[in-house]
Every structure is written in structure tokens, then in C-alpha cells.
Amino acid sequence: TQPGETISFSAPKVVDYSKDHKKNPTDTSTDDNNVKTNVMFFYGEWDSSWDTLTATELDAKLTEKNAEKIAKDKDDETTYKFDVNAETSATALTVVVRTEDDARYSTGRTENHVSFEHRTIKIKNTNDSSAPALVGNAETVLGTLRDTLNPAEAYGQNAEVTIPSLDFSDGDNTGYLTTSLMVLDKNGNEVEVSGITYNYDGTKLTMQNGKFVTTVAGEYMVVITATDIGGNSVIYSVPMNVKDTKAPTIEIDELKTTIEVGEKYILPSPVVVDDGEVIPNHSKMQVVMVGDNPSYKLVQETLEFTPLKKGTYSFKYVASDGVNTTESAVYTITATDTTKPVIELSDIVEPTLEKDAEIELPSFSATDANGIRSTSLTVKDPDGDVVSPVEGTEYKFKFTRDGVYTVEYKAVDLADNETVETYTINVGDCTEPTITLIKENNPRQNGYKIGDTLAIKLSGITVKDNKYNNGEAYDVESAIRDGKIIITLTKPDGSKVTFPQDNSNYTFKFETAGSYTLTYQAKDDAGNTATKQYTFEVKAETDNKSVSEQAWGIVLIVVSLALLCGVVIYFVKTKDVSSRDDKAKEKAKENAKKLSDK
Template sequence: MLVGYAAADTEAPVIVSDQIEVTYGEKFDVDTLDITDNRDERSDIQVNADLASLNVQQLGDYKITVTATDSFNNETTKEVTVKVVDQVGPKIETLGSSEGYVVEVPVKGSNDLASYVKATDDVDGDVTPFMESDKALDTSKLGTQTITLKASDVSGNETERTIDFAVTDTEAPVISLTNGANVTVNYSSDFNLSNYVSVNDNYDGSIQPQVEGSVDTRKEDGTQTLTINATDSSGNKSTAQLNVNVKDTQAPTISLSKSEVTVNAGESLDLSKYLSSATDNKDGDLKSKVSIPSVSTSRAGTYTATYSVSDSEGNKATASLSVKVKAIQAARTSRKSSVAVGTTSRPNYYGTSVIGAAYSRLGCPYVWGAEGPNTFDCSGLVKWCYAKAGKSLPHSSSAMKSSGTVISVSSAQPGDILWRPGHVAIYVGGNQYIHAPQTGDVVKVSSGVGSFSCAIRP
């Protein structure tokens, strides 16, 4: 009797695959290998692969060794090429809080799409700079703009995405309190809001604000508060408060009938008659409260008379009147230089003023040709002192001799000019005189008038 038996399997599996592709970054799966066997199903074949040389994070071709064993332990080994390839296009994503296919864009914001959208590739990384669009983004006007974006990687994979960009204005107007939130305005003045508030919007530009409240500039008690509201065309609103205090900060106004008057020395002078008015924005007529100045006319010269008045808040006003006091000169028949040296009974009307001016210049350096106010030569000093007394003289010692009456030195009075060829001085009495001697010296008092040839009385 014959017994049946199964024939032994001695045929090894066949590794059909010579090359397979693996997507960049994905794990290698041995089940993707095509392997056949004369008896076993593919699922019954044990497959092992040596993946030591494979790097799925780097594009390229790699050689791996694959071993296939069937259920009868028949084994086949083969070297297979694994190609790591990039088959996935870049991903286009919106940035920030935008989601879906609508991106909010601030009006007049950046028109660079990269500010709102990013393109990233698994292999090439950030490919945003190479992203293309079918039109440019215009952020200068409100509204929705539909733009199709396309991003490509080095391997030629492309991704397209259509996105709506909603250009919107969400920024409220800016209220500027140009002088701060607390301001003081002058009593009874015209209150102009534009002097204290300006409103500007990022899209609408300058905006006229709406104001709650009003300001009474004749009311000084307490703070008057204004609420400033500003709304742009998109409905964005801003609010601010302006606190206004009314105070009398304006000084009175003094009006004079003249700016300059001239009187003779010794004459009486009533300065009140030149006051025309004094008025204040709050207190009204203040003429009776003006402080009237006084000017002494005993000495020739030019003086400033200052009128002043203050209102009830202490605001002070002043006004100035120029007063010129002229010396009285006696008449004389001749002022020629040919007058003989002798005596004269006419007094020197300028004497007191001239000597006072000369004493005020003691210590000033001698500088040839200088005529003050801080440096002098001899004739420059005499000229300056007489000018202070209201008398004009030439800047020359020889010319000065021809400008007045020539008298003897013994007849000289304080204020007369002492003269000798090339030098002049001012006689102060008691055999003393004030002069500017020479280079290196200063204006000083000297004694001994005997060195002078004569005296001159202008």
C-alpha cells in the first residue's frame, strides 16, 4: 500500500523590486518591496532590510541589502536602490490670528504678502520669498481683494491657494491735546477749540471732533470740562477730556499821547498830562490807578519816564516816555577862534553834567581815536562827556578850540575845557582836571593846570 507525502520546497523567494521610492522624511516600509515565492503568499514571507546607509531626511539614491525567507527557510538576498524623493508641495498658511481663507489687513498697512502669508516646504524650508501671486495687494483702500498664491519647491512641486484679503480700518482716531489735558485761558477771551485739540485718523486724515460741554470765559469759578469725541468713517471712536480753567492772565494796556518830550533845564514837568488811558480786559478803566513817574529837570540829559499799573490779579503793565532835558545857553555874538584870550562872565551851563559824566569814566583805558563808552583818547573823553550833557563837540583838540569861547586858564570854571597844543582835559576845580593822558594810561584826575595854554567854554 502506498502512502502520500508532500514534496519538499527548495526554491527560494524572488525579490522582484530593483528600485523603490520613499517620500522625504517618511519611514522605510519593507512591505513596499515586491517579493514572490513559488508556494508562500507575500504575507508569509519574512523580509529584513539593512537600512544603515539609508537617510530619509536627505534626498538621493541609497543602496540597501534585502533578505527574503520563505516558510521552508529558503532565503534570497538582493541589493535594492531606494530613492528618497520630494513629492509634496509647499504649505501656504496665513499668519497671526487670521484663519481660513480670509485675512484681515490694516488699511494703509504693509502691501507685502509675506506680512500675512507664509509658504513652508518640508525639504526646502521657508519658500515665502519665492511665492508668486496673480495680483498685488493694495492696502490704500478698504474692501476685499481675492488673490491666488502659488508656491513651488526645488523639486518642482507646486501648491496654489486662493485667499481673500479684507482691507479694514480698525484703528481709532488719535485725539491730541496740544497743550495738555489741563489748560488755562484768559478771562473774556475767545475760546477756540482748535488751539487746544487736533484729531487725526490713519485713513480719514484730519477729523472734526464732536464736543460735549462749553466754555464760558467770563466764569472763573472751578474747572470747565469738555468731552471730545472723534469717530472715523469706519466707526472707530476715540474720547478724551479737556479741563479748562479761566483766569485773568492779561496785563492792562497803557496809552501815552507822546513817546518823547523835550524841556529846558529847570522847567517844571507834569508827566500826568501825557497819560491818555489805561484799560484792562477785566477791570476796565484803570487810568486813576496808574503810577505817574517823575523826572528831575535840574540837569541836562535824556531820561526815561516809566508809567506802571497793575490789575486786580497782579498783572502789571508799563509804558515809557523819553524825556530830553536841554541846557539853557546864553546868547553870544561870536564863537570864532580869533577871540582874544581873556575872561568872560557867562557861566558854563553844562558844567555839572559834564563833570558827573567825567567822573563816571575814571579808570577807562586810553585808546587813540576812541570816544567811548569804555575807551577814550583825550578829545574823545571831552566829546563823550559833553554829549551826555546834550552838547555836540568835534573829536579833535584843535577843532574844540574853535567850538567855543577862548578864556584864560585862571578864569576857567568847573566843566570848562583846558587846552594846550595836542591835548585837552576837563577842569573840575581846585587846580584839578580829568583827562585821558596817553597810551598805557587810564582816565584819571590830575593836578596842576599851569601846563595848559587856555580854557574853552563851549
């Protein structure tokens, strides 16, 4: 140090081991913390003869040396700090730590244990006004350094550079020199320097083995500083050029990988980064299609991409920083065609016609971005049969029956997407018959159970049609035979029963519980159909328990535990009783109850 400087150091660590420390050195729980510590300093050096003095004698010596107490830093309790007298002519000072335990009180000793530790610091009292310098001709040394840093084949990016050894001197004060090495890249950012070693041989200070790694391209500045004890500094700056050997990188946001044929999609605008900097000039970037692609449109200026055919498209981005060119990964976009064709009619479809009318239906056109595979026009009569167009025509048809005709325009594109436009034309009689039923023919009214029989009464069915026999009702049996009236029962398992069964049987016995559906359907000559449908439940259990007892007989098993004689089991079976003999049934039940009570 030198006069006028401030010296600071961490508080010394003081440990007073317990008597059990040797038994378990790692256990600090019994260490004694009742230790008094004094930190002081005096001008001068520690005399080696003091090492054999007693604590009392050393205290006397420190008093003779006018040792001054050192206080803790008021801003940091873990640090001691003091100032060296600016007017001192001493060549050294000594920091002393004195510690004393409480053995006199805790163990009954006549004296406490006292320990001392010391450090001597040299004081360089100088009025150095001349700066340090490189050993040798500075211009020659710096020229050699410049040539080393800038060889014929310049360093590229990610290269490790070693600074040559440099020697410094400062006359008699060389031993107090400090030096530093700093490297700045083209952006003024400090580059990490590692591996520096220093060697002082009594006449010069050598700094050597400093290394750093180039990252960005451009001009670097190597800055070397030497400072002497008087605060005089010399700074040397040597430029270094690092060539661009690293291509820029390309980054893009999320890419939409599936689009529709014909959809205009703006490709993500790539971010081109070179040496950690974004290159804003997109004229140095373009999209390049890779491999065989279906037909497409691509606008480089806006990055608008339009697939014209179904399939997979591959592309990449290519960017340049003016020196090096880089390519992105290859990206793919799949163009799908899930859009159905669009059908347009030349006119509207006439909704109502008279029987035997012959008209020309509207023509139609179909459009699709991916192309049309086929188109068709189909007309179906009231029974669903296809009607052929009038011979020699394409859109002219004759409607020869009463009822509802269906006109179907259909288009299929190359991706098999299908569009169907359906229209109906009412020809002549389009009114469906009416069905009237008596309540006995409505199964919801009857509450059926297993074993019950459904009986359909034909006399309770009335079907009328506006075009049939001046509005008179159908002859039901004849209409059933002709298929104009159809009666079906759908069972819980989905199977169907069509009435009549065995030509004249209109009954059905329920053997399975579950949900049933009874359907009445009537159709007129024009194919108009009316339907009445009833869904009902058939229950599994009967409410009349005596009927169940009559069917199966009564078997009562009564088990009784005898207190002293073990177990006695009584079996009682009643005779099958007639449904008319209520007294016998009641007697049997009464006897069974008595046995149960026992």
C-alpha cells in the first residue's frame, strides 16, 4: 500500500474448540463462542522474537507500538477498514488480531487463553509521476502485436486468439505494477478473456497466455492497460479484423401446414439473423421451391402462396448477408381439397305440375377450384324409381303419375367431394291418406304384460283418401292384401312381425318384456303415405300374485333353529289349487304363515 490509501479486509474467523473437539472434529455444536476479539494495527514490522513472548508481554509490546484499534465498516459488519496515514514515513504496518476466551470463569483457571495472529503490509512511500511502459521499443512491440492479431489469413468467427507475451517496467516501482487486458467486439461489447498469467522477475512484469474467442465478424479492439503505484497509467489499443465466416440463420414463426386448394396463404416472413443482428433487407431473401410440386402461384414480394392442385408442396428460404449464403430447413405444406363443388341452376325448378305434364328442367353448371370430375341430373318418381328424360333430350321429362317427384342435381370434383342439390315437384295428387283408429287399436291404452295378447281389430281401422272412391273409406282387408295398408309390430330385439300372420291372424302374444312399436301405414295410388306409430312397454311382472302361485304352486321352506335339539326343517307343499277355490288358497297361505311364525 502507500500513504493515504484505505485498507479493508474480511473479519478474521475465530474458533475456540471444546475439550471434545479431538474426539469429533466435525461436530461444532460444542464449540465455545464466548471469545473476545480485538483487531488493531501499528506502524512497523512484527519482530520474530515476539513469537515466544507471553500474552502479557505481547500486550506490552503492542502498547509500546501505539497499536490502534481497527473498527468494522459501518456499511458492512463483515469487513474491517482503516486509512493509512498520508503523512507517514513508515515502510510497513502490521495488522494484529488478539483473541481471549473465558477460561478463568468457565473452568476456574487463573488466566484466560489468549491467541495472536498478524500480517505485515509494506508501505511504498513514493511520489511516482512517470507512467509505466512496455519493455523495448513500444512501436516495434505494438507492431508485432498488430501483425500477430491480423495475419495474412485473417481470423474468422469462432476462432481462439492468443495474445503474445508483453513485458512492462516502471523503474524501481515495477514490482507494484498492475496490468489488464480487455477485448471489445465491433459492437463495443466486452469479450471474455481467460488464461492470463503474470510473472515478475525483479526487473519486469510479464503478462502472458491471455486468450479469447471471436464471435461476431468485424473490427475488434484489444486494449492493454498498465498502472503503477502512483496511479499513472498507460493504455495501448491494437485493432484486429475478424472476417465473416458464418452464414446468417433463418427463423420463421409457426407455419400453417395444411391449406385448401386455391386458398391464398401468406408464408411466414422469415427473420434473417447475422452475428446476432437482424438483417432488415429482405431483398437478400427469397423462397425457393424444392423438388417436384403440383402447380402453384408464388409472389416473392408479398410471400403470397396459392396451391392450384391437391398435393404436397416443399420449399425453403435462402438468405444472404452479402458474403455468405444460408438456407433454411425444407418446409412442407399439404394442399387438401375438402371444399365441395358449387352448383348453379339456369332457372328455378317448378314446384307444382299437373299429371302428364312434360317440361324441361333448368340446366346447371358446377365449378370447383380443383376441377369437376362428373355431373348428373336424376329424376325419381313417387316410388323412388328413376325416370328417364324424353328421348333425344337431356333436361326434358314427362311426369305421368300423381305424387311427389324428386329432382337431384349432382356434381363430383376431382377430390371426390360431392354436392347434391335436391328439389321436389308435386304432381297432381300429393295429399296423403288419413288413418283413424279406435282406442282399442292403440296399445298405449291397454297396459300389456307378459302373457297378454295384442289383438288388432280391422273394424277399428278407417283409411280415407281424397282421390279414392269419392272420399269413401278403404276396404281394409283388400287394402292390406294390395299393400296399401301395412301393419307391423317391432319387438324389443328389433325384429318385425307383419300382420296378418298366417293369412288371417291379427293377434300377437307377448312373451318378452320390453319396448314394442306398433305401426300403421297407408298409401294411396299416387304413392302418398300416411303413418301412425305407437311405442309402448310390456312389463315383466304381474300384479296378481295368486295367479303366479296358481301357475307354479306354493313351496314354502321354513327353517327353524331348535334351542336344544338341533335344526328341524319343515317342508310344506300345497296342492295345485283351482283359480276358483279361493278358500283353499287362503288356507294354504295361512298354514304357511303359522309355520313361519313358529
